[in-house]
Amino acid sequence: GDTALHAFRENFRYGKAIALITAIAITIGQWGSLTGILGISANAIYEVSQLFLGNTGINENEYWFVLGIALFIIVLMYALLTIGRYSFFEKVLVVFVTVMGISFFISMFITLPSGEEIVRGFKFQIPAGKDGKLMAAAFVGTTMASATFVVRPLIVLGKGWTKNNMKEQSKDALISGILIFLISAAVMICAAGAIYGTGKSVTKVMDMVTTLEPVAGRFAVAL
Incomplete structure (x- = not known):
């Protein structure tokens, strides 16, 4: 291809x-x-x-x-x-993403908002405030990155897949898409419970470490 x-x-x-x-x-x-x-x-x-x-x-x-x-x-x-080599970076990323995913899922269940709030969150709306549109654009950019679309053929090439591996490629893409959705949902639920739900404000990037404090406490930044 x-x-x-x-x-x-x-x-x-x-x-x-x-x-x-x-x-x-x-x-x-x-x-x-x-x-x-x-x-x-x-x-x-x-x-x-x-x-x-x-x-x-x-x-x-x-x-x-x-x-x-x-x-x-x-x-x-x-x-x-x-x-x-690609295989080396793939193994490293698998470890990091696994740790990140597990951490956010555990934190999600600790800070879980009410079911009503979660359902309300699925209703599309631009966040209020002067940075609302910027936040919406950032969400789209981080979950549906165009770079992934362009780079994926090179990743497939790096794995050594050919036309004979279409089944593996499709399965890999499906699993990746599902995991991205689940992890993104966990991150947003953590933010809703640990930041928005407690009235905390985010004035710098490191403030978002709060989402993992229910799991790791003061060591959240290390995680």
Whole structure:
């Protein structure tokens, strides 16, 4: 089969332009996404180090520590990409996603809102407030990422699948879609119970660690 970008070039009018625009848009989007994840990861690692060292006060050098951690992560990731194989990254991601999923499911049952509130949450509406539309766009972008559509053919190639593996590919896609839905639902229910339900506000990214506090307490940031 063809990749999405190759199919755009070969089958659409102005296909080359569409493929180029798609590639540029996804590159910029992923750049921003990965930069955000890098910042969150560096901050989380710093907070974990402070937690285990027993430092709870304000550190004037926090910015430089976080920056150093971020640079270390960049170097480490590039090194792993240079020497690693797809199967290695797949195994690592399976472990991380499994831990994350189990943690959110446990936290969900601890902070479970009433059934009426959950049902009401399925009614589509833009959240109130000045950032409501931005929040809705962020939700769509994180659960239905266009990058996944474009990159999936490369993932299939990395697994060594061919046309003879259509059954395995379809099963893999179905299971992935179901798990994404369930984990996303668990995350939103946790947020509804642990943040919105308690009247807490989110002023920075690390405030969202609150969703895992019912499971891990003060070690939620480490999880």
